[in-house]
Amino acid sequence: MPSSRPQQRIPVLTWHGYNVFGDRYDNNDLIAFAADLRVIDDAGFAVVPLVEVARWVRGERNDFADLAGGARPVVALSCDDGTDYDWRNVIHPEHGAQTSFAESIRSFQRERPGQQPALSLTSFVIASPSARRQIDLGAMAGQGALNDDWWQAANASGLMPIESHGWDHNHPTVSPVVQREQRSGDFFAIDTFAECDMHVRAAANYIDSRAGRRPSLFAYPWTQASGYMRYRYMPTVAEPLGTIAAFGGQSDYLTRDSDRWYLPRFVFGPDWNSRDSLLALLDGAC
Numbered sequence: 001m002p003s004s005r006p007q008q009r010i011p012v013l014t015w016h017g018y019n020v021f022g023d024r025y026d027n028n029d030l031i032a033f034a035a036d037l038r039v040i041d042d043a044g045f046a047v048v049p050l051v052e053v054a055r056w057v058r059g060e061r062n063d064f065a066d067l068a069g070g071a072r073p074v075v076a077l078s079c080d081d082g083t084d085y086d087w088r089n090v091i092h093p094e095h096g097a098q099t100s101f102a103e104s105i106r107s108f109q110r111e112r113p114g115q116q117p118a119l120s121l122t123s124f125v126i127a128s129p130s131a132r133r134q135i136d137l138g139a140m141a142g143q144g145a146l147n148d149d150w151w152q153a154a155n156a157s158g159l160m161p162i163e164s165h166g167w168d169h170n171h172p173t174v175s176p177v178v179q180r181e182q183r184s185g186d187f188f189a190i191d192t193f194a195e196c197d198m199h200v201r202a203a204a205n206y207i208d209s210r211a212g213r214r215p216s217l218f219a220y221p222w223t224q225a226s227g228y229m230r231y232r233y234m235p236t237v238a239e240p241l242g243t244i245a246a247f248g249g250q251s252d253y254l255t256r257d258s259d260r261w262y263l264p265r266f267v268f269g270p271d272w273n274s275r276d277s278l279l280a281l282l283d284g285a286c
């Protein structure tokens with residue numbers, strides 16, 4: 001599958017660790033992730049850090065040979081919402097003991113040492129402690145699984161960089177939300193300086209204080225971004241403060257022409273749900 005032409009299209013793959021509805025590949029993102037790591041590796045792809053792919057889009061990097069151990073096609077990995085399932089082996093109330101993304105990375109590395117020297121999974125976390133408590137109670141049956149006490153260890157491990165998914169996800173279970181009219185459930189509604197500044201600057205400050213490193217990437221909740229946020233706030237305010245790219249929008253590959261403030265990703269479930277559909281997606285990058 002790998003071709004000798006320089007790669008023009010890079011897939012970014014995303015999972016949600018709390019999507020645990022059973023113990024099979026197709027109904028458990030944690031199980032899917034562990035299997036997908038091996039599919040990616042078998043297909044000859046190198047996993048590179050998401051931030052390096054953002055730098056490639058920005059023209060700050062030409063190839064990934066230094067990270068990939070040669071001229072291999074690359075893919076980057078991310079997970080959203082920052083539940084404890086990313087880092088810890090959580091006992092799910094219905095489906096029992098689960099293997100975290102981080103633990104699956106370590107198992108893969110033991111099984112295939114040296115095979116993926118730059119392997120990492122970027123975790124986009126929700127900053128506000130109050131919002132996380134309310135989302136946990138309102139949308140996760142009070143599992144107590146939206147903590148921030150693991151962010152520092154995750155960052156320090158090199159396996160799981162912690163990046164920003166905004167202040168409160170403008171989530172319908174949260175009150176009050178940052179949105180000025182309390183219109184939640186829609187991230188397009190975040191379209192003033194004050195709102196964007198809470199979601200980007202204040203969130204980055206909090207994440208920095210708990211994770212030990214200021215985030216440089218942002219993932220828009222529900223992949224939505226207002227014109228103000230995308231075209232004004234991000235380039236004029238967020239970028240000088242250290243944000244280099246933001247993810248949102250369509251299911252698609254990244255290219256050198258992608259908008260750095262609206263980079264596409266692929267999501268497990270809607271965009272692939274089997275080994276074959278993942279292989280087809282990877283094949284589309286070559």
Ligand SMILES: [Zn+2]
Binds near residue numbers: 080081165169221222
């Ligand atoms: Zn989210």
